[in-house]
Amino acid sequence: MQLHEFLTPADQVAQRTGPGNRIVLSSRVRLARNVSGFAFPGWAKKADRQRACDLLCEAVGRQPEMQGAFTASLDSLSAMDKQILVERHLISREHAAKGAGSALLLSRDESLCVMVNEEDHLRMQALLPGFQLPEVWRAIDRLDTGLEQSLEYVFSRELGYLTACPTNVGTGIRVSAMLHLPALVLDEQITQIIQAVNKLGLAVRGLYGEGTEALGNVFQVSNQMTLGESEAEIVERLSKVVAQVIEHEDNARARLLEKESKVVFNHIGRAYGILANAHSVSSKEAINLLSLLRLGIDLGTLPGTPRALVDELSILTQPAHLQANHSDKLTAEQRDIRRADMLRHALRDVRRPIVPPPPAPPLDKPPAP
Amino acid sequence: MLCQKKEARVHLTDVKEGKVKKVDLCEDCAKAKNIEDPAGFALADLLLGLGASEELTSGATEGSPLVCPHCGFTQADFKKTGRLGCPACYETFKDGLLGMLKTMHKGNRHCGKVPRGLALGREVQERIQGLQRSLEQAVATEDYEQAARLRDEIKALKENPGAVMAG
Ligand SMILES: [Zn+2]
Numbered sequence: 001m002q003l004h005e006f007l008t009p010a011d012q013v014a015q016r017t018g019p020g021n022r023i024v025l026s027s028r029v030r031l032a033r034n035v036s037g038f039a040f041p042g043w044a045k046k047a048d049r050q051r052a053c054d055l056l057c058e059a060v061g062r063q064p065e066m067q068g069a070f071t072a073s074l075d076s077l078s079a080m081d082k083q084i085l086v087e088r089h090l091i092s093r094e095h096a097a098k099g100a101g102s103a104l105l106l107s108r109d110e111s112l113c114v115m116v117n118e119e120d121h122l123r124m125q126a127l128l129p130g131f132q133l134p135e136v137w138r139a140i141d142r143l144d145t146g147l148e149q150s151l152e153y154v155f156s157r158e159l160g161y162l163t164a165c166p167t168n169v170g171t172g173i174r175v176s177a178m179l180h181l182p183a184l185v186l187d188e189q190i191t192q193i194i195q196a197v198n199k200l201g202l203a204v205r206g207l208y209g210e211g212t213e214a215l216g217n218v219f220q221v222s223n224q225m226t227l228g229e230s231e232a233e234i235v236e237r238l239s240k241v242v243a244q245v246i247e248h249e250d251n252a253r254a255r256l257l258e259k260e261s262k263v264v265f266n267h268i269g270r271a272y273g274i275l276a277n278a279h280s281v282s283s284k285e286a287i288n289l290l291s292l293l294r295l296g297i298d299l300g301t302l303p304g305t306p307r308a309l310v311d312e313l314s315i316l317t318q319p320a321h322l323q324a325n326h327s328d329k330l331t332a333e334q335r336d337i338r339r340a341d342m343l344r345h346a347l348r349d350v351r352r353p354i355v356p357p358p359p360a361p362p363l364d365k366p367p368a369p
Numbered sequence: 370m371l372c373q374k375k376e377a378r379v380h381l382t383d384v385k386e387g388k389v390k391k392v393d394l395c396e397d398c399a400k401a402k403n404i405e406d407p408a409g410f411a412l413a414d415l416l417l418g419l420g421a422s423e424e425l426t427s428g429a430t431e432g433s434p435l436v437c438p439h440c441g442f443t444q445a446d447f448k449k450t451g452r453l454g455c456p457a458c459y460e461t462f463k464d465g466l467l468g469m470l471k472t473m474h475k476g477n478r479h480c481g482k483v484p485r486g487l488a489l490g491r492e493v494q495e496r497i498q499g500l501q502r503s504l505e506q507a508v509a510t511e512d513y514e515q516a517a518r519l520r521d522e523i524k525a526l527k528e529n530p531g532a533v534m535a536g
């Protein structure tokens with residue numbers, strides 16, 4: 001089966017919801033595992049890497065969760081297919097650069113994805129929409145326990161699961177949540193928040209773009225340390241921190257509406273103006289403006305417009321997704337024009353933003369996390 | 370890291386967390402950062418923090434660089450890639466690694482999930498030790514009936530740990 005036949009269309013992906021997905025776009029847990037008898041993928045001889053790949057694909061494919069999964073060797077996927085998987089956050093850029101001897105298995109519901117011979121023999125991730133870190137941990141824990149029956153993991157009583165990079169040794173776990181934080185950015189509180197979260201030993205990075213640049217006001221919060229702390233402790237610690245960041249974002253939204261509503265409505269109105277009317281929009285500009293439109297929906301300026309529409313467009317305006325809908329190879333300029341055409345068309349029935357009536361004061365303060 | 374004033378001559382690729390980050394430096398900046406030869410530049414330092422590549426060599430004795438007997442990986446390879454060659458490398462480079470792990474992690478000992486086979490092994494071992502103590506006691510008190518029962522139980526546990534523990 002071809003990847004485009006397997007993948008859920010973007011409009012249906014955008015319909016997937018989870019608790020708290022107004023601010024938490026998705027929750028993810030990734031485990032790194034290696035099996036005995038083979039060098040790590042980056043150092044293994046080609047023939048050994050292929051042998052390990054076959055063994056691992058077979059074992060993963062046998063798991064009940066992976067029935068009906070999409071399985072592919074990385075050399076059988078086109079550059080565009082790989083890029084689409086990256087844009088869907090299903091595989092890493094590093095894995096997309098791999099070829100023969102590396103593979104991927106994606107479960108039918110796309111919530112489980114196993115990268116074979118990335119940096120480690122297995123990099124398995126569970127991904128769910130919204131704020132559900134314990135749930136993603138349970139899902140990946142189950143898959144991992146199932147794999148234990150047929151694979152011999154390299155494990156040391158002292159250092160835990162051994163990984164190619166010492167930064168992952170121990171639990172091999174990376175727990176992360178993707179957060180949409182436009183108000184903290186507009187209110188210029190984001191740097192402070194990032195520093196505070198960093199002090200707790202957690203990493204914050206912009207989802208798109210390089211380094212600290214955060215396109216679309218999307219930030220990923222994740223644990224850094226994997227040794228000396230159990231999986232449950234890491235999940236709980238991250239959940240607590242994310243709950244606090246959500247509270248700060250909510251407070252910033254309330255503050256902006258109360259004190260600087262003109263600034264906020266100006267941003268939202270301009271974003272709508274460009275997205276609904278422009279004839280050339282770059283990928284970066286689209287991500288940033290769609291973020292503001294999403295904020296506009298959250299704040300009630302676009303009554304009747306579902307959040308899913310913005311989420312769908314956030315997927316479809318990315319370069320590989322845009323290219324996939326056209327048979328001829330597009331230049332960057334052509335893509336910007338097609339992107340604008342698609343946005344104008346998608347937003348043709350969306351009325352321009354209104355200034356919503358001020359919200360009634362909350363009766364109770366939300367409970368502290 | 371990059372001044373953007375001059376043409377970048379030194380190009381490094383930092384692969385972290387699955388994201389590829391290109392680091393471009395002009396010659397001046399590279400010199401200032403002591404990275405004149407990009408091939409000799411320690412990617413380990415970039416990935417794991419400055420000093421990481423030096424730390425790993427601390428286990429080596431003067432003049433005899435450590436080589437992993439299982440996979441042939443050397444500390445120079447680690448310096449270049451920031452990755453280890455095979456699981457046995459953890460044993461080979463243990464002395465240098467422990468110091469490094471201390472700085473990058475919360476603790477020095479794993480306290481998370483244990484593969485079920487191993488967890489069972491520990492449980493069974495503890496049970497066997499307990500039974501053995503009871504057996505010695507039974508022999509000491511000349512309760513041979515009890516001793517025989519305990520001996521059979523230990524034997525069964527050693528032969529088929531899974532079935533006995535489940536039952
Ligand atoms: Zn420079």
Ligand SMILES: [Zn+2]
Nearest residue numbers: 437440455458
């Ligand atoms: Zn080795």
